[in-house]
Amino acid sequence: MPQKQKLERLDKVIAAQTDLSRRDVQRLAGRGQISVNGASIKKADLKIDPDTDVVMVSGRALALKRHVYIMLNKPRGVVCATSDAALPTVLDLVPDSLMRRGLFPAGRLDKDTEGFVLITDDGAFAHRILAPKSHVPKTYTVRLDAPVTPQMIEAFAFGVQLGGAVCMPAELCALDTPDTARVVIRQGMYHQIKRMFAACGAHVLALRRDRIGGLSLDAALGPGECRELSAAEVAQIALAGA
Structure with missing residues (x-):
């Protein structure tokens, strides 16, 4: 069963998504200039669902959303x-x-x-x-100062040691030129990809994230x-x- 969305205060929602303050919202509500689903409201602390309720301020409909x-x-x-x-x-x-x-x-x-x-x-x-337990993959394209080697690919697959920690297994494959590669990691350690290649004797010249989870950059x-x-x-x- 889908989880029921939590209702939120009208003044909080409007203040978060417009240039109006909560005090502004309270004042406008008191003047009868705010309506919810066609009904004029006087109390700005009314609980609403930002995703479904229609809110109008001074005759203008607001495109409210719970999150963006x-x-x-x-x-x-x-x-x-x-x-x-x-x-x-x-x-x-x-x-x-x-x-x-x-x-x-x-x-x-x-x-x-x-x-x-x-x-x-x-x-x-x-x-x-x-x-960390979610293991959402992030996919990158990297350009190196050295060719990708089978030894690098194997090291990434088994987990590169960085300091006292061992990285989760990562996917590394060469692309069109020997010094460009695709990397997929499932954790987010500090400067992780650069440090992983450095541990394998290569320096990252350029790095671009192409994908988070199953969604690619447009x-x-x-x-x-x-x-x-x-x-x-x-x-x-x-x-x-x-």
Whole structure:
């Protein structure tokens, strides 16, 4: 049986997804300028379902959603953080039409790594796909300063030792040229791919994440571009780790 979605306070939902504060919402409700499913409401603490209830403010329908999931093609030089004093962040690339309070990158890419970053405000979903026990695969394309060797492939398959820890088995296969490869990992240790290749005597020159779970980066997205994911696409991410 599907789990029943938890209802949320009207003022909290509107404040999270618009430029209105909770106090603004309370004031507008008191003036009769907010309706839910066609009925005028006076109390801003009314519990609603953001995914199904129709909310109007001053005659304008709000496109409310419980959560948002955004695919970003991260360029080099941008950091996976919500804020940074010196460098641009992935949130700086989210357009106003998708921006809302509480957005964060679900997982991190290094500053000089490109590709698929998932941005969301759904903490439970992010935890589920990032938890070590979930084993959601992440697929990368890498360019090295040396050819991929059978010894590297074998080391990745058995688990490369990094310090006092042994990585989970990973998939490594050479691509069109000897120094480019595809890597699939199922955990997220610090600088993991770069360190794994370094342990095998190779240096990573370029790295791009192409896929999270069962969902590939949209080829139509240029560097720095993003778009919202559909429910079916979000499910593709999670199901790959089931």
